Amino acid sequence: MAWISETDLGTKPAPDSARTVSLRIDGDTVTVPEGTSIMRAAALRGTNIPKLCATDRLDAFGSCRLCLVEIEGRAGYPASCTTPVTEGMVVRTESAKLAKLRRGVMELYISDHPLDCLTCSANGDCELQDQAGAVGLRDVRYGYDGANHLQAAKDESNPYFDFDPAKCIVCSRCVRACDEVQGTFALTIDGSGFGSKVVASADEGFLPSECVSCGACVQACPTSALIEKTVTDIGTPDRAIVTTCAYCGVGCTFRAEMRGEQLVRMVPWKEGKANRGHSCVKGRFAWGYANHRDRILNPMIRESVDQPWREVSWDEAIAHTASEFRRIQAKYGTRSVGGITSSRCTNEETFLVQKLIRQGFGNNNVDTCARVCHSPTGYGLSTTFGTSAGTQDFDSVEHSDVIMVIGANPTDGHPVFASRMKQRLRQGARLIVVDPRRIDLVHSPHVDAAHHLPLKPGTNVAVLTAMAHVVVTEGLADEAFIRERCDWDEYSDWAAFVAQPERSPEATAALTGVPAADLRAAARLFATGGNGAIYYGLGVTEHSQGSSTVMAIANLAMATGNIGREGVGVNPLRGQNNVQGSCDMGSFPHEYSGYRHVSDPATRTLFETAWGVSLDPEPGLRIPNMLDAATDGTFKALFIQGEDILQSDPNTHHVAAGLAAMECVVVQDLFLNETANYAHIFLPGSTFLEKDGTFTNAERRIQLVRKVMDPLNGYADWEIVQLVAQALGLDWQYTHPSEIMDEIAALTPTFAKVSYLALEEHGSLQWPATDAAPLGTPTMHVDGFVRGKGKFVVADYVPTDERTGPRFPLLLTTGRILSQYNVGAQTRRTENVAWHAEDRLEIHPHDAENRGLRDGDWVSLRSRAGETTLRALITDRVAPGVVYTTFHHPDTQANVITTDYSDWATNCPEYKVTAVEVSPSNGPSEWQRAYADQAARARRIETEAAE
Amino acid sequence: MTPNETAPPDTAYADAATRLLRGRPATRDALLPLLHALQDEFGYIADAMIPVVAAALNLSRADVHGVVTFYHDFRRAPAGAHLVRLCRAESCQARGAATIERIATQRLGVTMGATSADGRVTVEPVYCLGLCATGPNALVDGRPVSRLDAAKLERIAAEVLA
Amino acid sequence: MIRAYVSGDMASVALGADEVVAALAVRGVEVVRTGSRGLFRIEPLVEIDTPEGRIAYGPVEANEIDAVLDGTHASRIGRIEDHPFFARQQRFTFARCGVIDPLSLDDYAAHGGWQALDKARALTPQAVVDEVKASGLRGRGGAGFPTGIKWQTVLDTRSPEKFIVCNADEGDSGTFADRMLMEGDPFCLIEGMAIAAHAVGAGHGFIYIRSEYPFAIRVMQAAITRAAPRIAPFALEVRVGAGAYVCGEETALLDSIEGKRGQVRAKPPLPAIEGLFGRPTVINNVLSLAAVPFIVAEGAQAYQAVGFGRSRGTMPIQLAGNVRNGGLFEAGFGITLGELVNDIGGGTETGRPVKAVQVGGPLGAYFPPAMFDLPFDYEAFAAAGGLIGHAGITVFDDTVDMAHMARFAMEFCAHESCGKCTPCRIGAVRGMETIDRIVGGGRQPGGLEAMPQMRNAAARPRDRAAEIALLRDLCDTMKFGSLCALGGFTPYPVLSALDHFPQDFDQPATAQAAE
């Protein structure tokens, strides 16, 4: 389906060119950049030349032949989409001859097209219909008895959209969108000539095919051949609200297209600077959870977790919450309570939760789920560069020559950015993948990494140090950059360290499992291949040396001069929509918004003045410390907004024990999540569709979240926190999240110029947005590092204590899959389960054979921490000795297995390395059965139970 | 698709693909040569070859399927034991190809473009063999035959129906 | 020992040359397989080495060999050069074809081979390009674009990699010159490509040969292997088509080499700037490239001196279809159609009157004998509503039904359409249907159009004149709207048939009687 009420200039903008060209179109002089098509030049002037195969998202194709024009001095009727303007060209877009030709083409189209427009799902939003009108077609003289495709069967296999080949005009926009935009190449034209038809893969139907359901084809379709089922069901949208996706850290902007109060579809917004009009299956389609019957809409309380829930009024729930926290603090002390902010919520909501804790609870016991994902990024990058964030914007990848992906799986985890990366790779950039697993970027259709370094989980620092060893010992370091931008003495110390023979690729190969020659070649390529950019994910951070790895990455980038311009940089791929934002907002126990330590008197005074209370100068507890303290009896109450720590945090037994030891656990969430099994108060949350606010994505881009519909639960999350604060006696009077942002801006220098007004005006801002850079900062450290000189930190490889042995001979590592998101709370409640209905354990054929396992067998997965069962997937994607699983399904409880080892600097859990054993099994483990029973009991709701 | 009881397993296709690619970089431009080689060896492009070829050249299945179905040469089912390709382009038409086509299909007991029920012979059209001064022309199991007439057709029929 | 020369050309083999060779071998005759001389009426042709030169006999059957060997065969021709069909020709490009052993490097060198390459390599690339420009050589594939200008563009485009691609996807019915040249003198093409490579700075070349030419594929592959050291560092390889006529269109051909569906690319960008694998590419027809060694060796002037108007040099013209002296006739431009068909071709083979000739393959116009004074020249043919194309002339006698041929043109277009552009993809099928209705006398409104819900559709019957008007409109849409020559030129045979042979589009007699 086409974009409604968005202008489509027909062809892409001309590649950057300083030169302009003037020409005459229909008598007017038009001046456009050199390389612009006639079609685009005309559209910029307001003349819409008829078109069907052209769209400004795709390369000009020239197949529909509606856009023919006349050019003085040129024979024939060139297609305006594929003909670039030239100086002095004289173009006519309308003439009797052109009108006749266009009608002739349209007559052919309509001779093989259904005629029941009035009952078509795309009625009113169909380019074919529009163009038939535009060219003035009145009759089809061929009649309707000729050969046609009107009997073709519909493909309804995809849960979100239908394909009706009878309505297809074979413009190839879907095929081209899949190739050019998404980069999956799942669609093709089958056959040739009149028999040409669009098919998925080898004519397999969309669902079984290679299609990843990103929706680009549906968006590209000019008719209703490809159309969202929701449009068919509900009708064409009549308005659209631009908002920001609440899934991953890419931060795609979408048009929420509405019909009345009903959301019809989410369509990626062309102007979105993070996604440039692209989307993935989650953001585009998986929003049905917002109306899922599992959603809890009324507050509930209970005295103890073995009781059923009791629905109460908001007033009662809020008053009860406040009195419980006051009671517990009175009994156990100020520091006996705390809270957890959510990377899923808005900046404003996150800011309010940490404010509630610092101002209302009077301590710094606030932490966020970023603890378990990107806290080492914060530590590592602020230590080396001075800023706790990635250095680039996403556009930067278009200027990269060598891309190194470490411990990230962008095609699954950050698919929209992965598509842009793949576009650059198809243009010739080269790729280095450092990952224990053969992810799709290593080798998949049209992508072939130059080097894959399949390291043993847990050896990141050794591998990066060996790369640095090559750079330094082979004289590939960028000395000019280092002398200008870094501290030379620190560099020299570091260089001497990495140059030690025992750090060489050869010396560490046995340890890392990476062949030395490959590692050397990769290092040389990165150092000498032009603009080198590093993208990394949780495979870097979620280790006992997560912070060291981040610093090793920063060292490598500085040593090769790859910081401070487009195309380079160190780029964490953030897992959740607002990880960056929640960290920025002061969600960590040791720092206020803008990463300022609580012990800093000036900052504290600023906040004390603004908030009218004295604030605790001592750092608070991190999540694992809170749980420890709870088991020890010193921590008694926890306010959790939008996070499911029981499922997402490591060593589930430890989490469960901690939660069980508390007197009051408040969960604010959409669903009765796993953590809520241990909760005493449940405050129903609102979805991103139901509130205003902002998210900050992985490129530090602050984007508006706009309310599309009223909260089903009655309140936006920020309102609920405000009610709690007011009940605690705090004088909060926010009437709109923009006022919260104003407070953030006033208290946070890097946000100084951020306001809703500015965001409305510019679409988005990348912090720092200061007086010096009022429009934000796409690329950081351009003229110098934020901390002054870039700091080389000697990061020594310290092996994890989690080791394989006779009992646990395999290493488990974990990750994500495209169709599911995080703990699956949302995506499991959508049709995305069609692609991934359960977590599977990937195991190498060799290891499987040794254990007598066949593909699909139930297996028991055991570690020192616990045991679970799931089904095996035998694949050589993983190396022998390594097994892999996802953690999207609570039934699996992969975190029963993971241990509480963690990053030395930040306590970010070591999710990525667990020694395990795998053996045949015939069903759920004892724990799984017990857990299922407990969960069922804990989820009882009295009003239902009474019926 | 004619079921082929002796259809080799996919691993045979994968092995063949590897062998047939030898000496040639596994880039996309090897696709047509590889498909030709597979068809030469197995007689047709089996469905099961599509993912094998896609994997060998790092293409999507859609890429391979699109190419296989685009070109008339690639057959999706085995041909008959004998293959008679009759030219029906203009120069042969000018020399009586239509009559020859009628006689040939009648004599061989098969319609144009089809394989006889007993699998003995497939008759297919071809558009020009570059023998345009000496038509009507045919390729009989790869052997060119010009100036086709009833007598020559009879000899061909005797050969392929034997 | 007696030495005989027998063509191994695919046409000769199709006429029984292999059987003749077997008979010669049995008698201990040393046989040299050559290309074809190019007159198929005298094939299989046997030439015997004698002190008076090569004495030809043809046609010869295998069971007549003894008569050939004792010189008593009734079809004794004598020296082939003296045969009137050959005496009238100017063989610049085909000088060696039929004379030498195509795969003998010695033969090739002995007949002037490689002189041009050596000469070219001693010149600057620009000097070679200038020479080709000065020769007036125009693309022999059909479009007639000046070859030298194309080369100049490739030479001027900076790139780390450039390609020479030879379009040997000769799919036009009525043409076989490319095939004959590749089978009869493959080194000539290789030399032409090597010169092109030097002229533009290309390192790699491809010869894209249609799969319907198994002999040419075999010979070219063997020739490339043998010539590889001679043309190094330039490297060549053969790519085999897969039965798609549209791949004769240069951009579709490039996509096909790249391993894609052979769909036509929009131009610009020109292949000379962004061609194969996105690199600057010379893509020329076999005959264009094969003309280059003569031009370089003999000088542009020698080539340019021959010809007519802006069409310079010689053209290997192919006489095909229902023609007595079918074969290859290389001559300077300017010879008239009538001379070609009647004088040289000797009229129809059936002996019936010529009704029409189609020039330039399936996309070429049909001309009636009334237009036989047309000179063979790009511009003259264009002015007459036709095209030279690849210079194939297919002759039809008076039994041909031109409405059927018009329909066949649409049918062929439908069969071979790549499916990318709408006028060709849908238009060709509608064209077939419309011609069927014309022949059927028009049509009644269809069931759907007669429904009361259909207010805008014309509910009246459509007579033949209306259907012919529709066919003309369709041809207009296809001609000006199509992306490439397949859809764009299909109207030539259709409209020329309609214009010159309107009576054939009348209702069949049976239908008239029924009314």
Add this chain to the structure above:
Amino acid sequence: MSDTMMSTTDRLVYMANQIARNFAIEGEEVAIEATRRHIRRYWDPLMRQRVIASLAADPAQFSDIARGAVEALRDAAG
């Protein structure tokens, strides 16, 4: 049920040692100060008290660097 369940005190000692190990490459003196600073900066007061207390209970569970750092913390707190 779980092998890895440590007591809170054990875990704090483990953490101190782990921090110390990662600074060890800098040499003992620098590493002790870096470890101390890290704990001071990121640990809540109760955690610091507990780790100091465990030093008195069993100094041998600490590495040299960690012990040095905790001693420094203790002395500063004292």
